[in-house]
Amino acid sequence: MNEVISVTGLVKTFGRARALDGLDLTVHTGEVHGFLGPNGAGKSTTIRILLGLLRADSGSALLFGGDPWHDTATLHRRLAYVPGDVTLWPNLTGGEVIDLLGRLRGGIDAKRRATLIERFDLDPAKKCRAYSKGNRQKVALVAALASDAELLILDEPTSGLDPLMEAMFRSCVAEIREDGRTVLLSSHILGEVEALCGRVSIIRAGRTVDTGTLDELRHLARTSIRAELAEPPRGLADLPGVHDTVVEGTRVAFDVDNTSLDVALKHITSFGVRSLTSSPPTLEELFLRHYADGEA
Amino acid sequence: MTTLTAPAPQRAGTLAGTLALTRLALRLDRVRLPVWIGVAAILPAGTAAQYTKLYPDDQAIRAVAGVLTNPSLVAINGPLYRPTLGALTTWKILASEVILVALMSIFTVVRHTRTDEEAGRFELTGAGVTGRFAPLTAALVTAAGANAAVVVLDALGLAVSGLSPTGSLALALATGGAGLLFAAIAGVAAQLTESARAATGLAVTVLGLSYLLRAAGDAGASWLGWLSPLGWALRLRPFAGERWWVLGMTAAAALVCGAVAYALAGRRDLGAGLLPQRPGPAEAAPYLRGTFSLAWRLQRALLAGWIAGMALWGGTLGSAAGGIGDAIVTNHSITDMLTRLGGRKGLADAFLAAVIGITGILVAAYAVQATLRLRGEESAGRLEPILATPAGRIRWALGHLAFALGGTAVLMAVAGATAGLAYGLTTGDPGGQLLRLTGSALVQVPAAWVLAGVGTALFGLLPRFTALAWAALGACALVLEVGALLGVSSWIQDLSPFGYVPKLPGSPLSTAPILWLVVVAAVLTAAGLTGFRRRDTT
Numbered sequence: 150m151n152e153v154i155s156v157t158g159l160v161k162t163f164g165r166a167r168a169l170d171g172l173d174l175t176v177h178t179g180e181v182h183g184f185l186g187p188n189g190a191g192k193s194t195t196i197r198i199l200l201g202l203l204r205a206d207s208g209s210a211l212l213f214g215g216d217p218w219h220d221t222a223t224l225h226r227r228l229a230y231v232p233g234d235v236t237l238w239p240n241l242t243g244g245e246v247i248d249l250l251g252r253l254r255g256g257i258d259a260k261r262r263a264t265l266i267e268r269f270d271l272d273p274a275k276k277c278r279a280y281s282k283g284n285r286q287k288v289a290l291v292a293a294l295a296s297d298a299e300l301l302i303l304d305e306p307t308s309g310l311d312p313l314m315e316a317m318f319r320s321c322v323a324e325i326r327e328d329g330r331t332v333l334l335s336s337h338i339l340g341e342v343e344a345l346c347g348r349v350s351i352i353r354a355g356r357t358v359d360t361g362t363l364d365e366l367r368h369l370a371r372t373s374i375r376a377e378l379a380e381p382p383r384g385l386a387d388l389p390g391v392h393d394t395v396v397e398g399t400r401v402a403f404d405v406d407n408t409s410l411d412v413a414l415k416h417i418t419s420f421g422v423r424s425l426t427s428s429p430p431t432l433e434e435l436f437l438r439h440y441a442d443g444e445a
Numbered sequence: 446m447t448t449l450t451a452p453a454p455q456r457a458g459t460l461a462g463t464l465a466l467t468r469l470a471l472r473l474d475r476v477r478l479p480v481w482i483g484v485a486a487i488l489p490a491g492t493a494a495q496y497t498k499l500y501p502d503d504q505a506i507r508a509v510a511g512v513l514t515n516p517s518l519v520a521i522n523g524p525l526y527r528p529t530l531g532a533l534t535t536w537k538i539l540a541s542e543v544i545l546v547a548l549m550s551i552f553t554v555v556r557h558t559r560t561d562e563e564a565g566r567f568e569l570t571g572a573g574v575t576g577r578f579a580p581l582t583a584a585l586v587t588a589a590g591a592n593a594a595v596v597v598l599d600a601l602g603l604a605v606s607g608l609s610p611t612g613s614l615a616l617a618l619a620t621g622g623a624g625l626l627f628a629a630i631a632g633v634a635a636q637l638t639e640s641a642r643a644a645t646g647l648a649v650t651v652l653g654l655s656y657l658l659r660a661a662g663d664a665g666a667s668w669l670g671w672l673s674p675l676g677w678a679l680r681l682r683p684f685a686g687e688r689w690w691v692l693g694m695t696a697a698a699a700l701v702c703g704a705v706a707y708a709l710a711g712r713r714d715l716g717a718g719l720l721p722q723r724p725g726p727a728e729a730a731p732y733l734r735g736t737f738s739l740a741w742r743l744q745r746a747l748l749a750g751w752i753a754g755m756a757l758w759g760g761t762l763g764s765a766a767g768g769i770g771d772a773i774v775t776n777h778s779i780t781d782m783l784t785r786l787g788g789r790k791g792l793a794d795a796f797l798a799a800v801i802g803i804t805g806i807l808v809a810a811y812a813v814q815a816t817l818r819l820r821g822e823e824s825a826g827r828l829e830p831i832l833a834t835p836a837g838r839i840r841w842a843l844g845h846l847a848f849a850l851g852g853t854a855v856l857m858a859v860a861g862a863t864a865g866l867a868y869g870l871t872t873g874d875p876g877g878q879l880l881r882l883t884g885s886a887l888v889q890v891p892a893a894w895v896l897a898g899v900g901t902a903l904f905g906l907l908p909r910f911t912a913l914a915w916a917a918l919g920a921c922a923l924v925l926e927v928g929a930l931l932g933v934s935s936w937i938q939d940l941s942p943f944g945y946v947p948k949l950p951g952s953p954l955s956t957a958p959i960l961w962l963v964v965v966a967a968v969l970t971a972a973g974l975t976g977f978r979r980r981d982t983t
């Protein structure tokens with residue numbers, strides 16, 4: 150089986166609120182898959198369905214080709230999970246929690262555990278009630294990363310970490326990717342997604358709005374062009390795929406859909422190009438466009 | 446220069462925001478507190494009204510007063526100070542009323558202090574304009590207001606039922622004063638422990654000790670009763686030549702406890718208890734490897750506390766039962782009543798059976814508490830990481846239920862065994878009484894299991910209403926205490942599982958109702974687990 154996670158048309162309602170509205174998500178074996186979307190888009194809900202914590206209303210969700218609701222125990226042997234909001238038992242120590250979660254999964258590699266505690270600079274003898282948010286997150290991360298699970302499901306795992314720990318997290322995930330294991334990473338941190346994820350899915354209001362490799366997504370986005378021409382251009386704003394055109398004498402600035410880039414460039418060269426700068430879409434722009442879509 | 450005439454920095458800062466926090470507390474408790482106050486207001490007036498009907502003249506009252514000199518009843522409810530309607534009402538209801546308002550005060554104060562602090566909500570409110578003492582003050586003001594409402598409603602209700610206004614006021618103030626004292630005690634407890642659960646446990650333990658000291662005092666060594674806030678309430682003697690100065694003792698104790706609470710609150714850090722944090726083990730002990738051992742780790746402190754409490758409870762009441770025998774030998778005036786009730790042994794048995802009945806309700810509180818841990822873990826988000834491992838839902842739930850159900854049996858056995866041992870030492874047959882009373886106590890277990898079953902069923906089928914299991918327990922306690930008296934319809938009384946338990950020792954053992962209770966508990970538990978397996982977790 151080449152697909153670790155395959156979700157199609159997933160619907161989940163809470164009372165009258167529709168949290169998921171026909172969501173699709175496919176994660177291939179061995180990839181780090183970015184799972185993106187604004188707050189309340191349904192990322193955590195999807196993950197909870199994949200973990201068999203929630204039951205979907207309709208649509209299908211397959212994990213390792215199995216049903217996450219019915220085959221819970223067998224599927225969970227093969228995965229590790231870091232929740233978005235980590236709460237731990239106040240009177241257990243971090244070390245105890247790491248061991249407990251590891252043993253529940255069928256054993257823990259003592260050497261890897263020690264290395265990770267060292268790398269994440271965690272004091273395992275502290276009671277969980279004394280940990281800050283970031284440290285609670287580190288406990289959950291160490292427990293998950295110390296396992297040799299085939300799939301890691303990480304729900305905004307770095308939202309409480311400092312930049313140093315964030316970098317440590319990235320190198321850990323990179324190692325997992327090199328091992329050929331699979332990661333589903335829900336995240337808001339664009340640098341992190343760019344550095345780690347081969348493919349991403351962007352969801353909004355319970356639906357998938359875009360999915361693919363970052364390059365493919367960029368391809369679908371717009372490029373910003375600024376040019377100095379020999380003579381004032383005509384008819385540029387009327388071209389399909391050209392947006393936000395500003396013409397000041399012989400200087401122009403506009404955004405163009407990458408699919409129409411060729412046509413637009415041919416059009417302006419007919420007015421004699423003296424200089425030209427093009428900036429590819431930043432990831433921010435890519436996300437902002439998707440996140441804000443439909444809200445206007 | 447202006448700096449010389451500038452006003453001194455504001456000293457009121459430590460109380461800033463109290464009003465806003467009090468309003469918030471009242472808003473959050475807008476259903477809960479009126480229910481407590483309503484029940485506390487109905488009990489005395491309802492009892493008085495019912496007694497007016499039952500005992501219309503002095504002769505009837507004298508007749509029943511004779512029976513109430515029965516030492517076992519004195520140990521359970523306190524002495525009847527005078528053969529009048531008012532004193533009779535006081536005898537019946539004051540001890541229960543005090544326990545009720547004390548619990549109301551404890552839960553209210555802990556909820557608005559340590560619970561919020563533990564959950565981190567104080568960081569939110571504390572960052573606003575709130576002083577160091579504002580949360581404690583708001584909690585105490587809220588509890589005091591609730592007790593004041595109880596005082597007014599109790600006094601009015603009793604006076605309207607036709608009892609003397611002076612006595613009515615005395616009973617009401619005895620109740621409200623004790624409620625206020627326990628609010629202050631809860632205020633201290635909330636400073637000492639880091640967890641709200643432990644703070645509540647500590648304050649409730651003080652309440653339990655008060656009851657024990659009062660019972661031991663009324664059964665023999667009178668001075669013990671003067672150590673108990675509950676004893677003070679009874680010794681104010683409403684309707685029997687009120688001794689108002691006893692109120693002063695309650696007030697003084699409340700002031701002292703309040704002062705201690707403020708002194709402690711002024712000294713400690715936000716979120717900290719009195720004991721400093723100690724590091725724990727960096728690695729889990731080998732036993733901690735599954736859902737069952739996790740349940741053991743999370744439940745053992747609760748169970749250990751209850752075992753200690755039940756041992757003390759059983760031991761004290763068992764030796765009080767021995768004292769009842771002595772009292773009767775020297776008291777020849779009640780010889781005929783003795784024969785009627787089946788002799789000296791019959792009296793002690795009647796007392797022990799009543800005590801075991803109360804113990805059943807108490808231990809059911811443990812059963813509910815341990816069962817509701819399921820919901821507590823789930824809503825705190827601590828179930829999610831467990832269920833993301835191969836551990837199944839049912840396994841996880843069974844781990845906690847094993848403690849709820851097994852712990853209930855252990856606790857009843859401990860209470861019965863210690864009572865039997867203590868009583869047997871006074872009669873010269875410790876071994877025999879130990880076995881007999883342990884058996885008598887274990888008969889209560891299935892009824893307590895039914896309440897655990899109610900908790901499990903709510904958890905599985907109506908998770909957001911799991912706390913209603915406490916209401917069910919409260920209803921059982923009310924039915925046991927005053928159900929017949931207040932004329933509650935018999936079908937409601939029939940709903941309490943404790944009504945079906947044979948009253949041992951002293952009655953024949955009938956197994957059918959016990960087996961039925963086991964079946965009901967099993968069905969409720971199974972229904973809850975089935976519901977839990979099918980529902981979403983949150």
Ligand SMILES: Nc1ncnc2c1ncn2[C@@H]1O[C@H](COP(=O)(O)OP(=O)(O)O)[C@@H](O)[C@H]1O
Pocket residue numbers: 163166167168186187188189190191192193194195983
């Ligand atoms: N248990 C629940 N009850 C009601 N609504 C919920 C529940 N869980 C999630 N939701 C709603 O479902 C939507 C999706 O939430 P979530 O999956 O947590 O979003 P994300 O993780 O992408 O921020 C939100 O509108 C949220 O309010």
Ligand SMILES: [Mg+2]
Pocket residue numbers: 192193194233304
């Ligand atoms: Mg989320």
